[in-house]
Structure formats: structure tokens, C-alpha cells
Amino acid sequence: MGCVISREASSGVNSESKGGRRDLSVESTGKVDAVVVPKVDSKTADVHVGGGEGKKEENVHGGEKPPRGERRRSKPNPRSGNVPKQSRGAQVAAGWPPWLTEACGEALNGWIPRKADTFEKIDKIGSGTYSNVYKAKDMLTGKIVALKKVRFDNLEPESVRFMAREILILRRLDHINVVKLEGLVTSRMSCSLYLVLEYMEHDLAGLAASPEIKFTEPQRRRLITHANAKSKSEKFPPPHQDGAVGYPLGSSHHFDPALVPPDVPFSTTSFSYPKESLQAWSGPLVEPASAGGPRRKKHTGLDGRETSKSYTGNLREKHDNARVKGKRSAA
Numbered sequence: 200m201g202c203v204i205s206r207e208a209s210s211g212v213n214s215e216s217k218g219g220r221r222d223l224s225v226e227s228t229g230k231v232d233a234v235v236v237p238k239v240d241s242k243t244a245d246v247h248v249g250g251g252e253g254k255k256e257e258n259v260h261g262g263e264k265p266p267r268g269e270r271r272r273s274k275p276n277p278r279s280g281n282v283p284k285q286s287r288g289a290q291v292a293a294g295w296p297p298w299l300t301e302a303c304g305e306a307l308n309g310w311i312p313r314k315a316d317t318f319e320k321i322d323k324i325g326s327g328t329y330s331n332v333y334k335a336k337d338m339l340t341g342k343i344v345a346l347k348k349v350r351f352d353n354l355e356p357e358s359v360r361f362m363a364r365e366i367l368i369l370r371r372l373d374h375i376n377v378v379k380l381e382g383l384v385t386s387r388m389s390c391s392l393y394l395v396l397e398y399m400e401h402d403l404a405g406l407a408a409s410p411e412i413k414f415t416e417p418q419r420r421r422l423i424t425h426a427n428a429k430s431k432s433e434k435f436p437p438p439h440q441d442g443a444v445g446y447p448l449g450s451s452h453h454f455d456p457a458l459v460p461p462d463v464p465f466s467t468t469s470f471s472y473p474k475e476s477l478q479a480w481s482g483p484l485v486e487p488a489s490a491g492g493p494r495r496k497k498h499t500g501l502d503g504r505e506t507s508k509s510y511t512g513n514l515r516e517k518h519d520n521a522r523v524k525g526k527r528s529a530a
């Protein structure tokens with residue numbers, strides 16, 4: 200997720216780290232009352248999933264390695280999200296789809312899936328390479344959230360990996376300048392997924408495009424740096440245009456009852472993650488996976504304007520592009 204969400208970084212109003220809204224304050228003078236800090240791009244960061252411990256010995260490269268008997272066991276399996284098989288079974292029993300527990304089981308710990316019909320879509324607010332983003336109301340709490348619908352091409356491994364990395368990192372990060380992942384909407388037999396994110400009023404692209412907002416010199420520099428980082432080629436196909444709004448996500452617009460197995464639990468259960476309140480989980484959010492080919496897509500920001508964003512998730516691709524660019528300008 201390379202979207203840029205601005206946050207108030209001062210210790211003043213709206214800067215609490217949890218629970219409250221942390222949107223950027225724009226005073227009536229037209230001045231931005233905040234330091235603009237680019238959001239961490241969780242798709243491009245490395246995830247280190249766990250690791251074994253044990254008596255260590257030197258390896259040939261001078262580093263430490265575990266005793267022989269433990270080598271195999273201690274090597275983390277990045278595909279399993281570092282969660283033992285039996286725990287993955289428990290996660291599936293709790294309503295998570297097996298492909299998701301396989302991809303990022305660690306990030307699901309302490310959570311159970313939210314039901315789709317406990318959210319009401321209000322508006323489509325943006326789109327990225329893998330996703331459409333909606334403003335929505337959490338009908339259990341009354342809170343406005345951003346729902347990021349992640350699109351998969353038949354659960355194509357690479358797109359699942361990117362999504363898993365984003366979820367893992369967002370779940371671990373707890374920082375005032377990083378949008379908080381508050382939950383996930385999916386169900387056991389579903390191949391679709393919504394990330395429930397705290398809702399941000401502004402993103403940097405929108406702020407930069409607004410003539411009445413004046414940035415300080417350092418804020419301007421940060422914006423330019425981030426804008427440059429965004430000009431990358433696209434590698435993956437765009438999300439579906441599923442922009443219907445104004446009804447609960449789980450309504451008939453959004454799921455095919457034929458695809459919902461009778462064993463999917465629709466009852467309300469407790470959300471056991473300690474920081475959160477009681478929630479309802481496991482929803483009838485089932486949508487056939489798409490087999491469509493690659494198409495160009497438009498990126499839109501919070502204000503609905505088209506932005507020049509393109510896919511920024513693949514770090515290697517970014518580096519390759521930068522290298523090619525460098526070579527060209529040298530020639």
C-alpha cells in the first residue's frame with residue numbers, strides 16, 4: 200500500500216496514538232497545522248517472520264548458527280506466517296480462509312474475521328493497484344473507517360504474498376504516522392478480503408493539489424521525495440470496478456448465496472484482540488475470483504481526482520527502474 204496518508208505529528212490536538220481521529224488539521228488561514236509525514240509503504244518493506252533460537256555456533260561466514268539438530272526446525276517458513284499447523288487449523292475453525300492463514304497466519308493471531316454485513320459503504324474514495332478503497336461506517340461502533348478491498352487474481356501467489364506482507368506489517372506497526380489496521384473482513388470460503396483501516400481525511404496527493412494549502416519548506420521537500428518514489432511502472436492488473444455504495448457490504452449486491460457453504464458461521468462472536476472492543480466476525484462476503492487480464496488503471500485520491508500514481512509495491516522493480524533510468528540519463 201503506497202498511499203500517502205498525512206498525519207499530525209505535533210503533540211497538539213488530534214495527535215493521540217490510538218482510538219481517536221488523527222487527520223491533518225488545516226486551519227481556516229489555509230495553513231497546514233502539521234508536519235506532513237509520508238505513510239510507511241508496507242508493501243515495499245521487508246518482513247522478517249520469526250526465527251529459531253537455540254545454542255549458537257559460528258558458521259563459515261562468521262555468523263552464528265543453531266546446533267545441528269535444530270537447524271531444520273528453527274528455519275522459519277515465510278509462507279506459513281510463522282504459525283504452527285494446529286494454530287492454523289484453529290484459525291480456520293474461527294472463520295479464516297485457509298489461504299489467508301497460510302499466507303499470514305501470524306497477523307491473524309487474536310483476531311477473528313469481521314462480517315461484511317456489519318459495514319455500510321458510503322463512498323468510493325480511492326483505488327490502488329490491488330484494491331479499491333471505500334469510506335464506510337462500522338455499524339457496530341458507528342465509527343467511520345476506510346475499507347480497502349484487496350483484489351486477487353485467482354489467489355495468484357504473488358499478489359497474496361504482497362497482501363500478506365502489507366497485513367503483517369500493518370498489524371505490527373503501532374505509530375502515530377502509520378494508518379492502523381483495525382481488522383479484516385472475510386470468511387472461511389471466501390477468496391476476497393477487506394482491510395479495515397482507520398479513516399484519514401487527507402492524503403498527500405490531495406493536499407499537494409490544493410492551492411490554498413501552504414507547506415513549510417521541509418514539508419514540501421518530503422512531498423516531492425514521495426511523489427518521485429511514486430512514478431513507477433505497473434506490474435499487476437487493476438482492481439475490479441466494484442464501486443457500488445450505500446448498502447451493507449454483505450447485501451445481495453455483494454455475495455452469491457450459492458457460494459456460501461452452510462458451515463460458514465454467521466453468528467456474532469467476540470473479538471479477542473485485547474485492544475479492541477467486542478465485534479461481530481465472519482461474513483458472507485464471497486465473490487468469484489476474477490480471471491481477467493491486465494488492464495491499465497486509474498488511481499484516484501480522496502477528492503476523487505485522478506492521480507498519477509502507479510504501483511509502488513515491488514521494491515526490486517523500483518530499483519530496476521531507477522537503474523534503467525540512471526543508465527539512460529548517463530547515456
Ligand SMILES: Nc1ncnc2c1ncn2[C@@H]1O[C@H](COP(=O)(O)OP(=O)(O)OP(=O)(O)O)[C@@H](O)[C@H]1O
Nearest residue numbers: 200201202325326327328330332345399500501510
Ligand atoms: N485509510 C485510508 N483513509 C482514507 N483514504 C485512504 C485510506 N487508505 C487509502 N486511501 C485512499 O485510497 C487510495 C488507494 O489506496 P491504496 O492503499 O489501495 O493504494 P496506493 O497505496 O495509493 O497505491 P498502490 O496500491 O498502487 O501502491 C489512496 O491513494 C487514498 O486516496
